[in-house]
Amino acid sequence: MEVQNDLLGYGDMKIFQNTEWFCFSIDSVILARYATVNLTCKKICDFCTGNAPVPLILSTRTKSEIYGIEIQKEIYDLAQKSVAVNKLDSQIKIINCDVKCITDELGIESFDLVTCNPPYFEYSEGSNINENEIKRIARHEILINLEEIIINAGKLLKNKGYFSMVHRPDRIGEIINLLNKYNFGIKTIIPVYAKKSDAHAKLVFLEAMKNSKPHVHFGKAIYLHEENGEYSALTKKLFQE
């Protein structure tokens, strides 16, 4: 059931995905398009990289070295193939390891940016999840949780490095408290709504800075669809640039 899909609108870029496991989503596109990539940015690491949409899209914005970390071997293989078919092997390295052991692979305090589109859902032993194992691990905090992600981003990042994330709005309080606990200051929040008439946001983009106080820029709200269900002009732009 392996299928090769074009990565919409990113020129000739292609991405391998298996729809039975998961497809890359607009969440990853927003993360890769909104994360701060400074001119001085030399090294980026994407946690929970999946089939590598974030590294691939980031490579259109920067010449930085980009690392993608994926713990599941089957997904890692897809990511590897996507990097190879796009001839980006010299810029993007995919590593098949646990984010909790990341410093063994990449050392400490040398990265400018860590990005993460993490598993969104909390998990407890009794959780009744009707999904295959690979999808379950990608969507639920089975192998890693929010706190472990933030701890390891902190280890990898330089002083004043950026940590960028997309997540469900209901967890933003918890995220900000954990960022505070590990000495990150929240800097940017952007709410993402499916459409203008919706009563609540379905996603947030957040960015924090290591060893910094919180000082938030609340960015322009993103609306993914028009009321008739079509993609908004902004969504089309995010996929096309």
Place this chain on the structure above:
Amino acid sequence: MEVQNDLLGYGDMKIFQNTEWFCFSIDSVILARYATVNLTCKKICDFCTGNAPVPLILSTRTKSEIYGIEIQKEIYDLAQKSVAVNKLDSQIKIINCDVKCITDELGIESFDLVTCNPPYFEYSEGSNINENEIKRIARHEILINLEEIIINAGKLLKNKGYFSMVHRPDRIGEIINLLNKYNFGIKTIIPVYAKKSDAHAKLVFLEAMKNSKPHVHFGKAIYLHEENGEYSALTKKLFQE
């Protein structure tokens, strides 16, 4: 220079204000319109009440007892007169005291809702502020700061009571960390933009619950103006209902 202005759109309601000191703003209207007022709500307290716009507007939504706390005698006098002219003395009590001593006046843990449109700006000894004393105290954290407001809201509120606030977006990280420190869980965040084309929100409405974990509903974004500068339909509605 005391002037009596109509409180726009709230029927016959009138509010006394002195434009040299300060006028009530859309911020207070949003706070009073978006705060959670349950059917079971019996007692509400508005900190830093100014000329009492929040109690006055809340009185159109609920039969609860409403207290407004104002430390500055001159502003307290205006609030008193506004309550009297609207014949709301039996529902709204304005108290001229320091929020930091509020439990001496109102006891502990008996309120369902505490609202606050606080001084927005941090203050340090050297701050160069070109404003008269009354305005300075209303806008800067001279007599009370965020932490003191949250501590005292915690003392006044019942278990699971609501604390609602409007503030500048840049301070939302600090606010959420303080809420966490004093055992509030953030529940609602609503960004307020001047207009759709703006690059960032100018205000946020936040609501938290005492003795609760954070679980955020990210509400529909508010746009105050159309691109041509006119009030948006929503703003007109907020002033009219």
